[in-house]
Amino acid sequence: MIYSIIPNEVIFSVLKSDESFKLEEVEYRGCLLQIAVDRDKGASIQRIISTDPRDYLNQELQPGTIFSMEKINRF
Amino acid sequence: MNNETIPKECNKEQDPVTESIKEFGQMPLPKDNDRNKQRIHCLTIIGQIEGHIALPPQNKTTKYEHVIPQLVAIRDNDEIDGVILVLNTVGGDVEAGLAIAEMIASLGKPTVSLVLGGGHSIGVPLAVSAKYSFIASSATMTIHPVRMSGTVIGVPQTFEYFDKMQERIVDFVSRKSKISQQRFKELMLDTGKLAKDVGTIVIGEEAVKEKLIDEVGGLDDALKKLYALIEEDKKSKEDKK
Numbered sequence: 237m238i239y240s241i242i243p244n245e246v247i248f249s250v251l252k253s254d255e256s257f258k259l260e261e262v263e264y265r266g267c268l269l270q271i272a273v274d275r276d277k278g279a280s281i282q283r284i285i286s287t288d289p290r291d292y293l294n295q296e297l298q299p300g301t302i303f304s305m306e307k308i309n310r311f
Numbered sequence: 312m313n314n315e316t317i318p319k320e321c322n323k324e325q326d327p328v329t330e331s332i333k334e335f336g337q338m339p340l341p342k343d344n345d346r347n348k349q350r351i352h353c354l355t356i357i358g359q360i361e362g363h364i365a366l367p368p369q370n371k372t373t374k375y376e377h378v379i380p381q382l383v384a385i386r387d388n389d390e391i392d393g394v395i396l397v398l399n400t401v402g403g404d405v406e407a408g409l410a411i412a413e414m415i416a417s418l419g420k421p422t423v424s425l426v427l428g429g430g431h432s433i434g435v436p437l438a439v440s441a442k443y444s445f446i447a448s449s450a451t452m453t454i455h456p457v458r459m460s461g462t463v464i465g466v467p468q469t470f471e472y473f474d475k476m477q478e479r480i481v482d483f484v485s486r487k488s489k490i491s492q493q494r495f496k497e498l499m500l501d502t503g504k505l506a507k508d509v510g511t512i513v514i515g516e517e518a519v520k521e522k523l524i525d526e527v528g529g530l531d532d533a534l535k536k537l538y539a540l541i542e543e544d545k546k547s548k549e550d551k552k
Contacts, residue, residue, distance in 0.1 A: 237476060240359060240402030241431040241453050244460045247359065251369050259368070268377070287352040287381050287394070 259283075267291050271303070279303045349392045349541045351534075352385055354378065356396065360411070360433055362404025373400070375407040382414045392541045393421035395533055396441050402432025405457065405476060409433070409483060412440035416487055421540035425533040426450045426524065436480055438524065439488040443536050445528040448515035452523070454498045455510025489522035 238244055259270045259282055270283040280302045284291055291297060356378075358371030366372055385391050396415060402408070415422055415437070424441035426434070431453040438444055438452070446452070457476050463469055481499070485492040498511040498521065505512065518524040526532065 237405045237457065238403060238460065239405045239408070239432045239457050239480070241429075241455070242359070242401050244458075247366060247370060249369075250367055285377050287354050287385060289351070289353050 261285070264297070267294075267297060269297065277302065349538055350390055351393045351395055351537060351541075352391050353395050353397060354381065354415075356398045356400050356411070356434070356437055358399075358403075359401060360403025360408045360437075362407030364404070372403070375404075375410055378411050379414060382411075382418060386418055386420065391420070392544075393423070393537050394418065394441075395537055396422060396424040396437070398424060398426045398430045398434055398438055399428040400430060400434040400437070402434055405433060405480070408437060409479060412436040412483060412487075415440040421537060421544050423533050423537040423540065425528075425530065426452065426518075429453070433480070435523070436483045436487070439484055442540060443526075444488070444524045445526050445533045445536070446515055446518050446524045447529055448527050450518075451512050451514045452518055453505075453510060453512050454495070455505070455508055456499055484523070488524070494521065495523075 238247065240247065258272065260273055260279075262269050262271055262279075267288075268285040269281055270285060271279040272282050273279045281297060281299050283299065284297055286292070356373045358373060359366055361370075361372040361374045385394055394415075415424075422441040422443075424438050424444045426438050426444070426446040427450055428447075429451050430438045430446070431451070432455065435452055435454060438446075457473055457480070459469075459473065477499070481492055481495050484490065484495055498513070500509055501511045502509055504510065513521055513523065515527050519527055526536075528536075
């Protein structure tokens, strides 16, 4: 049961499938990341899922950072 | 931790530092050597609270399968002294929201919540679940009845079911904040405030006046309060020893 100020029709409306919405979750050095995968360009970090404030200061994990696909495949 | 052990620990930490400089020519990250400082974690609750149904990808969501294990890890880790909960949510799944709220309320460590932007619908129980709560003066909270969706059978039992769902929320909020059940229900069922809906929007100071939230404030206030709660918590633990 949804209890939200956003109407259910809006929450469940299906927009045109946009590639940029396709997010995957990977774990990198003990930190859960949400990444947008682009087969050519690699994967860019969209969001860090962590409660440790220090993870957000980690240079390697800054949102927008692009991983090469090879690196992703090794996860 | 008592004061006598600190110098010893600092000495211990010296060795790996010099070793790291010698061996790798670099300083190790200043991670664990400053145990004097209180260590806090930050839990952000954003967008929709996602529960049993996976929401379409255009929704920004906070998923309980992420948050619940994180809270367990925080409880289990002695290095973490307290948690700040930052909310900017439009509501979401009742069960997931209440589950996370109950987890926070029973964490056993100091917690402070800060409502920024919005803490609507199921965000209300989440905001009050912390030991102490703050709201930014521009932040809003919408309190409204649980709405119907899907197939609704026109029998008295349907009303009863919705009433029970609502009761769970009202009960939790009145238990964890200073607002009375009756007053919270009044706000929830008010017909004069929202243009197209039943309910109330409270903004910053109003939430404090309604005794829903403890104080109006920002990040600095919230962190100062959290550090103070951690100190109190440590003292009470030492006294018990």
